[in-house]
Amino acid sequence: MASTAVYNSASDVSGEGLSLIFRRWATKKTAGSTKNGRDSLPKNLGVKKFGGERVIPGNIIVRQRGTRFHPGNYVGMGKDHTLYALKEGCVKFERHKLTGRKWVHVEPKEGYEIHPVYTSSAAAPKVQTAA
Numbered sequence: 001m002a003s004t005a006v007y008n009s010a011s012d013v014s015g016e017g018l019s020l021i022f023r024r025w026a027t028k029k030t031a032g033s034t035k036n037g038r039d040s041l042p043k044n045l046g047v048k049k050f051g052g053e054r055v056i057p058g059n060i061i062v063r064q065r066g067t068r069f070h071p072g073n074y075v076g077m078g079k080d081h082t083l084y085a086l087k088e089g090c091v092k093f094e095r096h097k098l099t100g101r102k103w104v105h106v107e108p109k110e111g112y113e114i115h116p117v118y119t120s121s122a123a124a125p126k127v128q129t130a131a
Contacts, residue, residue, distance in 0.1 A: 051093045055085040061104055069093075072105035 049061045062069045062083040071077045072094065074087040085091075089108040096103070 049085075049091050051091055053091050054089070055091055055106060056088050057085055059085045061085060061091055061106075069102045069104045072103040074106040074108060075104050 043063075043065075045063045045065065047062050049055055049059060055061065060082055061075065064081050064083070067077075067081055069083055071083050072092075074085065074089065076084050076086050078084065083104050085106045087106055087108045089106045092105045092107050094103045094105060095101070
């Protein structure tokens with residue numbers, strides 16, 4: 001313990017009496033705080049199966065936040081906007097020329113016919129002109 005005698009007044013300097021009051025000083029400085037040292041866990045988003053890759057039903061094609069890619073033929077969408085394959089086949093990415101909307105399709109293996117519901121869902125929007 002580091003301690004020294006402290007004189008009470010100028011009269012104590014004469015040496016007649018020392019005060020029994022001891023004063024301590026900090027031997028270590030206190031640690032400062034920092035605003036670093038935290039981060040969120042990775043979400044593992046992105047394209048999992050690229051164009052031309054084979055998929056089976058249930059394979060995740062794209063994990064995303066929001067609909068950056070829209071489901072096309074034989075592609076389903078989960079509640080967190082994950083796109084997954086509904087049939088066995090090859091993945092195909094498509095971009096609409098006018099709207100820029102990106103579609104993901106699964107081209108089925110030979111022997112499958114595209115259901116009429118899927119042909120209308122990924123169809124281009126109809127533009128009417130004043131002619």
